[in-house]
Structure formats: C-alpha cells, structure tokens
Amino acid sequence: MASSSMTGVCADELQCIVCLELYEEPITLPCGHSFCKVCIEQHWESREEVTVCDCPNCRKVFPIKPECQKNVALAKLVEQMKLVPGVNVEERRCTEHGKPILLYCKDDESLMCVMCLVGQHTNHKVVPVELVHDEFKSIPWRHHPFKERRERVKMRTSLQDYQAPGVLNAKCPELSKSKQHLESQLHQLKREVEQTQDSGKGTVDRMEKKRLALYQYVDKSVDLMKSSVIKRQNEKLFLLQKQMDKVKEQLNSLHETNSTLKAALQDLETISFLQGYKDVIKRLESVSHFKSLKMAQPTVLDFSKEEKNLGSLIELHENFLKNIRKPVELQMAELDQSSLRSLYGRTPSLDPNSAHPSVKISRDLRTATRTETHNHHPEHPDRFDYYRQVLSSDCFSSGRHYWEVEVRSSSSWGIGICLNSMGRKGGGNEYRLGENPGSWCLLKYENKYYTCHNNQETHLSMPGNPERFGFLLDCEEGEFTCFGDSRVLHVFRGNFLVPVKPAIGFYGYDGDSVRFCSF
Known part of the structure; x- marks a missing residue:
C-alpha cells in the first residue's frame, strides 16, 4: 500500500476500523485506539445499554462516557496522506465492491479487490499488488548485475526463480x-x-555615439546648404539695394530739376527769367539721359540644387533603412502566432459610434452581435446606416500590430481592415468591406472562405471551420496577413501608412457574434 514519503505511514494505518475509510475528525479513547468522531458516536448510540460505552477495537468498557477530543497529530497525518503526489487515497477502493484494492489482474491489467475474484476475473492470472509493483519496478534482465551467473544456472532453475524485467525500468x-x-x-x-x-554588449552604446555623429553630420550638411542659400540671397539683396539707391538718387535729381523748371515757367519778370534760363537748360540736359536708362530683367533665385542635395540625403537614409529591415523580414517569416501575440499582440476595442443600429456592442467593447431589432444609437457621422458593420476605435498608420478574432458564434462574416476615411452612409460598394479600394477583409459565406479587396474575391481552401483567426498588420512593409489553423491564409499588400482600422461585418443571422480576443 502507498505510504507518505514525509511520514512513512501506510494508508491502512490511517483508516478507521469502523467505516474502513480515512479518519474524519479522529478522536482517541483512553485505551489508545482512535476512530472517526461520527463512527464512535454512532457505535455507542447503537448499543442497547445507552449508559455503557466500549471500544470497538479492544472491547474495553468505560462506565462513564469518556470525553472525546480531536487527535490533532492524527488528523494532520491524514491530511498529509491526502496530499501524497499522484495518489488519491480515498479512491484506493474497488469502485464496484467498495473494498480495499489488494490484487492486480495481469490478463486485464487492472486493479481489483478480493471480491472481484468471482466474476469477470475468474481463471485470470491474479497476483498481489505488492508483487506486481516490485515486478514493474524491478531491474530489467539485460541490465541485471548477476545476469551471467544466472545464465549459468538457467538450465537447472525454473523460470519463476528469475526476476521479471521491470516495465518501467526498461x-x-x-x-x-x-x-x-x-x-x-x-x-x-x-x-x-x-x-x-x-x-x-556595448553595441547599443556605440550606436548611440554613431547616432550623435550622424546627427552632427546631418546638421552640418543642412547648415551648409542653408548657409549657401542665405549667402546667395544676401548677395542679390545687396546688389538690388545698390540699384535701388542709384534709382532713388536719380529720382531725387529729377524731382529737383522738375521743381526748377516749374519755378522758371512761373517767373513772369523778363529779366529774371532770362538770367536763369541757361541754368535751367543745363539742368535739363544733365538729366536727359534718364530717358534711356534700362533696368535688368527681374530674376528669382533658384534653390532647387540645394533642395535636391537634401533630397538625395533623405533618399540615402531611406535606402539605409531598407537594408536594415531586410534581416528583420526574414525573421518575421519564421514567427508563429504565439510569438506574434507576445511581440505585437493587442486587443482592439470596438467603436460604438460606428456600429450599425442592428449591431450590438458589449460593455467591454470586445464583442459585436447582430440583432434583428434596431438599437437606439444616437445619430453620428461615423455610424454605418446600411451595412451591418462596425469599426474599431483603434487606428493604425505605423508599426506592427497583431490581433485575433473569435468567430465560433457566427455563421457568416467579414473581418479585416479599412481606411478610416471609408464612407459610412449608403449602400454602394464604396461602403461595404472588401468591395472598394480602401478595405481588405477575410470573408466567410455559406461555409466557404474568401479574401476580398476592391470587389475582387479569391476563394480559399479551408479544411474545417476554425473558431479563431489571426491578423497581422505591418504598416511599413505594407502587408496585412490573415492566419487560420496556425497557417498563413493570405497576404494583402497596400499602402497602410495612412490610418486604417480593424473592421467587422455581418452577413448571417440574428444572434451571430464576433469577439476580439484578449491577450
């Protein structure tokens, strides 16, 4: 029988002889024998002489009913026995007869009690559990240290004298x-x-230093280009200012000459006019060349060269980033859904303001359910008013995001993503998931699976009906991957650097529901 490794006590030693079960609230009589509290009380109540109390074990009679106190140490041993790893002591009885299991039937490979010998185990090879226990645990014949000696006496010793190979040790x-x-x-x-x-180790620190050096390089490059622009700008402004000053000087001279001319014309006295006449003529002759003054054609500075140089620097940086991402892409292909959950997993929340009136949203914003009755949703510009659809409140335009959707309670559905700018009002294709350029979805209809984008459907071969699907959005790489049955079903490609949202649509019956899974 099994014993506790902590106490070395066999289970049989912790059984009440009245009920043959493990002690329940064990108490100990003055004679030293222990019983279940209920068992000893029932035993005394069954006596014809109520005033006589005896011990069911040693039959010692107690003239006065003894005070029965709980045997704490014994109760603790019982609890320890119940916690023996891998052994449920209370189930160590024959389920058919309720008797202790003492035998093992080799024919049926089953445990049994003595009463099981009569019945289906008749004429079977039955041995005590202790023997078969030793047999199964014994050292295998081919590894036995006395193998050679036993082989020499094999001819004169019966097979029963040998230790049978241990099944477990083998x-x-x-x-x-x-x-x-x-x-x-x-x-x-x-x-x-x-x-x-x-x-x-140390790589991150070295990269940080290189980042500072790169910042300095970029700053210096931009500063040089800005300096070139400002220098050219200042040079032209200087030249223009000189021209403006010259023109202003000439204009002032003209104003003075014009004033002198007007004064001469207004002078009516003959002698004064004739005296100043020659001076006026000279002044007019000195400014007569202004009439032929030619101005240079206006020009605007062209800074396209500097901007092109800065554009080349940006392009160089973009190519550098692409080269960095390449090894990451190879690793992404090796990630399973479990890894995606850990690295990029998230649980989107549904946006009640986008839900069609026949789509009910749970309080935790995780489950959408189709109903035949219209819910009393307030009017909202984001609400779908024709198709039974709902969007997530989460909006993605960068990074990687992975989520899973449980569909066990829905017969027909469409699940995917759409542009945040997709229309909500009306029944045209531009408002339905998968039927316009701004939405991508996995679709189940009439027990068949499809991918749909821009009103183009592709049938998928799907054995069985998965209860959960996974979706990975990689905005930078422009990929939207659909998973089912732990395999990639389809990869959509598009521009996902513009805001997109997870989306759900219903095409089945009243009561269909879809839930975003929690991680």
Missing part, C-alpha cells in the same frame, strides 16, 4: 537518452543566449 535507458539529448539542446540554447547577449 524505459529508463530510453528516458535517460532522451534526457541527455534535451539537456544537450538546452545547454546549446543557453550558450546561444549568452552569445547573443554578449554580441549586444
């Missing part, structure tokens, strides 16, 4: 080999972890 070499293999793999992985950690 597996030990295989388990040991598997253990060594796994330990070797674990050691290798630990070394790889250490190497990976070592490879990153």
